[in-house]
Amino acid sequence: MSSVQPFHLAIPVHNLAECRTFYRDVLACEEGRSSDHWVDFNFFGHQLVIHYKPKEDTKDVHTNAVDGKDVPVPHFGVVLAWNDFQSFSDRLKQKDIEFVIEPYIRFEGLVGEQATMFFFDPAGNALEFKAFKDMSQLFAK
16 A cells, blocks of 8 residues: 545534534544534544434444453544554543543554554544554554
């Protein structure tokens, strides 16, 4: 892969104002175009659009076990530079983010060693941010 193209992801949110504040002020994503029903953001160089959708009654969160932790599925996020992961996770802690999986090192000393953390946005969308000690192992088997 010679260059990475930005992805576009649209996700549902039941409170547009609360989620707009979260992505803009907590995650520090620059706001782009918007309407009364959606807002787009520069999500670490990618286009993320939050779309209003009425709240559903379901609280079901599916998880899969990874490295002894219950990883929420579905989830999305960004692979950060190793040196940026700690400062980003520290900033989230200062903003009182409630982590589903606290920042830690997964597969320590093994192929694919990575820092990772999981949390939910105000609408219940699961996010994972991670960083690889060796980026060449991003797709290593």
